Amino acid sequence: MESIYIHGGIALQGQVRIQGSKNAVLPVLAATLLTEGTSIIGNCPRLTDVFYMQTLLESLGCQTVWEEGKLKINAKKAGEIHALSEMPEEAVKGMRSSIILLGALLGRTHEVRIEYPGGCVIGKRPIDLHLAALKKMNVEFEEKSFGLYAYTEGLCGAEITLPLPSVGATENLLLAAVKAKGTTIIRGAAREPEIKTLCDFLSLCGADITGAGSSTIIVRGVEHLAGVEFEVPGDRIVAGTYLCACMAAGGEVLLKEAPILQMQSVLETAIKMGASCQTTPEGLYVQVHDKLQAPRKLVTEPYPGFPTDMQSLFLTVLSLAEGSCLIEETIFENRFHTVPCLRDMGAKIVQTDARHVLIEGVEELQGVRAAAQELRGGAALVVAGAAAKGETIVDGCHFIERGYENICRDLRELGVRIYGV
């Protein structure tokens, strides 16, 4: 699918089941490399980044197969994983999460060759924190013509303080620590729900981890991890995307299996703006019938603060709310790519610098042809199209397919007139 066509301006009505979480499942899939045996991952979303990770695991020697909607991975016996094989360039470059294979492979085979992961339009996204922390665990790195060669004579537990709570660095450290000799203490760890999910998976496999979900995580290394059956939680950003679609276009929707407890800061903002958000046994029930009120300021922060991944979606919502709002993006240095498209649709947005935009809500948006440049920004343009009068066409939809199983199917279930070609 390359383009999405939306005939917008109609209030939403319907219910949709929220897919499994992309950012939770990717480190879990990397973690299967540390197990000897088969893991079965249920509620695994079928999307580009998961297919990339599946390709990478296969290139390393794992056997993978989809069975009844679950992804089965056999990481085989010790000695059968080839960490020095050349990983497919498209998968490594196409997906930044390829970097978490580093911690897992060091834990499994003690040596890795990996190309630098792909850059990304939302910011520079360096890996200096990953490398500095792994060095403390007895890993050495050499720059090679192909990228990075990493090896260890044996991972050792260490006390590590992360200068900022990087999600990827915390995941890499956890993956390296679970089979290291001795105890690893990670201070300043990221507290995102995806970290807790990874710890839950590893603990089920036999790892010894305490403090998951807090900023200090203690890992005592173990010798063996076993393959297990595991269910991926719902995707908080996908649920937030459809919440925003309802906030922008109005209406009533039920987001079945939305991970409500992981969405508190987003729900607080939505409720403050005037949306009704109720927890029901089936999921999140959202009603939006009146014009929403803009908060004066919205600041992105590490979890449990307002997530950067929801920022561009709220930029769309705020374009149609009453009043003005200043958004401050504190996590990534270049995450306002939808501003020119929203302006073309009639939004009033002033970008004061790379990290701040001021939005003054307008009565309505008009459909235009727009191009997605990255995942969440692309979804935010689709949400804008669902709210706008007339037809919107969003090109570059391969970005959206990295994180959404089928955004057209899901929004159709919520009553949006939308199709992809």
Ligand code: EPZ
């Ligand atoms: C994860 O990226 C998510 N990706 C991102 O979601 C999410 O936006 C981000 O966490 C923040 O919540 C996945 O889980 C696959 P970080 P990650 O390391 O791990 C800087 C989406 O749309 N930094 O917490 O890469 C970095 O540049 C994606 O699904 C360093 O300086 O995020 C950034 O400014 C987009 N050096 C900040 O830290 C490092 O070594 C946070 O990055 C590592 C990070």
